[in-house]
Amino acid sequence: MPGAPGVMTQVSWPELAEIVGKEHLGAATAADAIDGVEAQMVAEPGTAEDLARALRWAHAAGLKVSPRGGGTKLGWGNPPAACDLVLSTALLNRVLEHAWADMTVIVEAGCRVADLQKTLAEHGQRLALDPLWPERATIGGILSTNDSGTLRVRYGSLRDLIIGITVALPDGTLAKSGGKVVKNVAGYDLAKLFTGALGTLGVIVQAIFRLHPLPRESRSLSFSGAPEALNQLLLAIQSSKLTFTGLQLRAEPGSGRLDVRFDGTAAGIEAQVNQILQIAGSSVPSDAPANAWTAHQAIWEGAAPALVAKFSVLPAQFAAVCALVERAAAAQSLAWKIVVQSVGAGYVRLEGAEPALHTVLVTLHDELARMGGTVVALGCPLAVKRGLDVWGPPSDAQPLMVRVKQRFDPDGNLNPGRFIGGI
């Protein structure tokens, strides 16, 4: 039996079928495997209550559960120690309340990002976030992986946009925190705790967000040059009074780009473009290509095998990271590419042989830690992940994180082993 060997002798799946409905339970296939770990069954509960009951049942039966949204990032994290049941939020896909006059939305976790945005656009609004693969990714999935994109520099990341959450815990408890007002300090902020927790504490079933208006006008410019010069320009723009809604650096062997985006009124944009020309001096920009702002997604495409890792550093360190990656990649004959947002979060892609990718990942973990930054391997072949923690070295808060995990999931049933330090 796949999953935790020896844990269960008899699983009474018909009981689960009774809870979620026969039509919502099926046998897992190879396509449902997570990093090669095959589950036995996939459940798609039709309501949050059913999902909570299913979780409680699985908990009682001692089964290992992996929550799943759109399935776009199932390979993120370490391989699970075991997985018996995939619990899908696919059917919890409704936009429950778009209070457009209050600029808030209540949405179920299985709703796809693009579907939500379509609904919000009817009133000229959006969730001001451009995560990966919005056509397929779900709200619960982007929350659990703390995905973000290029808008973050202006509107913050998910932790700044989420104002309420409902979660199902392993014991079947459905709990809420926050609410539908943008300002609220009553009680602990569980929405932040669950954002980025990779489904290891509970299953997100519903979220409430604050919204922003769609921009009136938008214009983007792109500068080219060497990473060092572009890094300096980025810092200059960042310390100016310009109010950009996107600022990113892209680099690959022999080429570098700095993209900047302005949203707002036509007059405001024009004035800002004039100012940026002054700041840039002799460096003359062109209009940024339409695909500049999906570069964080495009970096996931290309030749295999490859490693895509997320890194975080300080804005003044971007050029140093480019140099570091270039050096490490050259030593192993790997192709490389970087796209990083001015807030300090970016992706690096490395292409080449698996052992070389593994070696470079180990180097990056060490070197970025030395710089005070972090790097997490997200997309890569299983062989590259073997023998290391994709999250990098744990901090002195690891024992506290373990205690948090133990309180929420005392038996370690949710996504065991996938999170940092084996959580």
Next chain:
Amino acid sequence: MEARILNEFRAIVGAFGLITEPEQLSTYECDGLTMFRVLPLAVVLPTSTEQVQAVVRVCHREKIPFVARGSGTGLSGGALPVANGIVISLARMNRILEVDLPNQRVVVEPGVINLNVTARVAPDGYFYAPDPSSQLVCSIGGNVAENSGGAHCLKYGFTTTHVLGLEVVLPDGALVHLGGRTVDRPGYDLPGVFVGSEGTLGIATKVILRIVKKPEVIQVLLAAFNSTNEAGAAVSGIIAAGMLPAAIEMMDNLAIQAAEAAVQANYPNCGGLLLVELDGPAAEVETLMEEVGEVCTKCGAWEIRVAQSDADRARIWTGRKAAFAAVGRLAPAYIVQDGVIPRTALPHVMSEIERLSSEVGLRVANVFHAGDGNLHPLVLYDSAVPGQDKLAEKLAGDILRLCIKAGGSITGEHGVGEEKKMFMAEMYAEPDLETMQLVRCAFDPENLSNPDKVFPRPRLCGEKPGVYEPHPLEVAGVAQRF
């Protein structure tokens, strides 16, 4: 408190850092909410992380509860001591440790005064965005604990958005680093949980802040309406037009009268006054300010002024900033509440407040952060009149219930503390509160750090919670010292 423990504290913080005399202890018996007073057994004033850690280790070993204290300006009794415990004041840990302008980070000790952060970086054109009205005196540690807000948080976000990392002494004395200088550190978002936890999860000994560049221009518009409903409609109109002002503040007639009497802000005598601040690129602010003016006129504004200069702007803001204190001129005492409602519920909630207020015969002045629906109703009363304080407490409580019913919150920025903990059981269901307890139990299984605050009922970690029994109406607080 046993002499041997006091001696141990003295050895850690020095004689100058330990207070045990009742007269001196009384300085620490309450925070800004003076209706709750408890004398602690001792107060320690550490000057370093190591000292905080050593003191907390003693507390943990001896099972002595402790309450962290910043500047003591809290309005919900958060820093209220516990009778069998000590207060750990962070006031002497007040150094700005590092300013990193290129990366827009500032590292501070918790006792640093909020405004001092901005003062330090202002010469370089930066500011620290969260701006509680108490920013001249309140501490960053207190801001972190309360997730404090201010008028400009509508656009810039609350304290939690601006805190990237924390050094924390956990209730067992362990030192941990949550978050850091860079964003998205791997692992659980524990800074996100710690900010706003009201001192119940440990003591912050270092805070990494994000600073923001000052906008190119700032303009404030003042608009006079006949009623708060009309002013409220203008707020919705501004937001619906796709604008995100830096601040939108509203005052009703009673609050205007008070402010006029106190600081002669030269406000028009109207039913609803709106202050709208826009900031950003000059060309954009110009255009949008015209649109704001049009929206206001359409909603019935009969006087509109736009302040262009810094001096004009400061004058317009004086009245709003002085409003709380000024209300003290209208009545011997008042209770300030901090409820939040969805913006669109404003007309309904305002008329309900008016109804409740005339039913009990007590006046309510209203000052609020209209952009994010954060009300500060001020319930005026005279404690010399028998029974009026109780009436006022009941009215303040009923206003919070209105907020809950409208889908809002019992507190937008002042925190739950001691004052509103019974209302938590009205706002949240029992499973929600139990789930929050899981967090506390992970950080503080022995319930030593600011115990018995925030949650309606003390619980032991590991205890199986029984059926919740509703408590009688919790006493709402009186805040007289502004």
